[in-house]
């Protein structure tokens with residue numbers, strides 16, 4: 001049984017936000033810090049997250065990405081990774097159950113990919129162990145290679161730590177390593193080429209992301225968006241690129257190789273100027289247990305209450321299926337009546 005929405009898209013990709021909190025203050029995300037913390041009891045426990053993930057995997061979810069806020073701020077995230085990694089080994093005749101919970105019933109599908117998006121702040125020392133526990137790969141955010149600019153963008157003076165984290169992730173083989181860079185006019189578009197050089201030298205996949213209207217300060221302005229086209233052109237002038245595949249499939253990024261054969265990869269994610277909703281295969285779970293069918297949704301669906309009401313597995317599955325059926329055909333950033341998402345990026349889980 002697969003999760004299929006009303007527009008015939010199959011949902012394969014679950015993003016789980018582990019916390020709303022963050023120790024960075026990226027101006028495009030959480031510039032003024034978090035509002036008073038959500039009540040602790042509203043945040044899903046690791047047992048609840050594992051139970052939900054197991055059900056999603058039984059419904060055909062193949063990729064799970066842990067994100068936030070800063071997911072590594074959540075205490076003992078390692079124990080959750082260990083639980084979720086077991087979803088990669090389920091088989092139809094497995095006696096193995098990740099949870100001692102009668103609602104948990106092992107079915108055929110398996111998790112194929114367990115990933116984590118992090119600002120890298122505390123990754124260096126933890127990378128190796130995370131890999132051992134079953135994390136497949138990491139995406140690390142890096143918007144600038146200049147110390148001062150990094151500090152201006154993120155609010156913290158931690159460029160060296162992030163660069164060290166990238167090295168540690170490489171050593172731990174948390175690969176393919178992706179680096180996310182949000183490009184914003186007047187802030188870091190002058191670093192586009194240097195970031196591509198970094199991708200070549202460190203042999204990572206550099207993902208350039210258009211600035212989206214998801215900042216908590218609501219200061220997004222279309223004039224600040226550097227389009228995917230402009231990013232591609234700026235890189236190509238110095239490092240000619242070859243498109244890897246003519247179609248993105250369910251991927252959000254257009255992927256490019258360097259024409260001269262250098263290692264490393266360029267990915268361009270352009271949700272504002274080159275909408276990719278038609279192939280979207282994602283669903284999101286917030287730290288407080290709300291299902292979101294789109295980054296830009298203005299409504300959420302309270303899975304936490306369903307789970308905590310003692311619902312049977314069948315009831316939980318039916319709830320998830322009914323939510324998936326409500327998945328929006330597309331976002332409307334470019335429409336006249338665009339309404340900002342009900343929560344900002346750090347709460348939704350990027």
Ligand code: SAM
Pocket residue numbers: 022028029067068069070071117118119120139140141180181182209210211212213214215345346349350
């Ligand atoms: N704290 C982690 C990190 O920064 O990697 C994970 C959470 S963060 C919300 C996930 C990704 O969302 C980051 O790569 C970040 O750059 C991106 N992001 C945040 N706000 C954004 C915005 N307004 N537009 C585009 N991307 C954004």
Ligand code: SF4
Pocket residue numbers: 022023024025026029030068069070119141345346
């Ligand atoms: Fe924190 Fe990540 Fe948002 Fe930056 S992008 S403020 S690191 S959650």
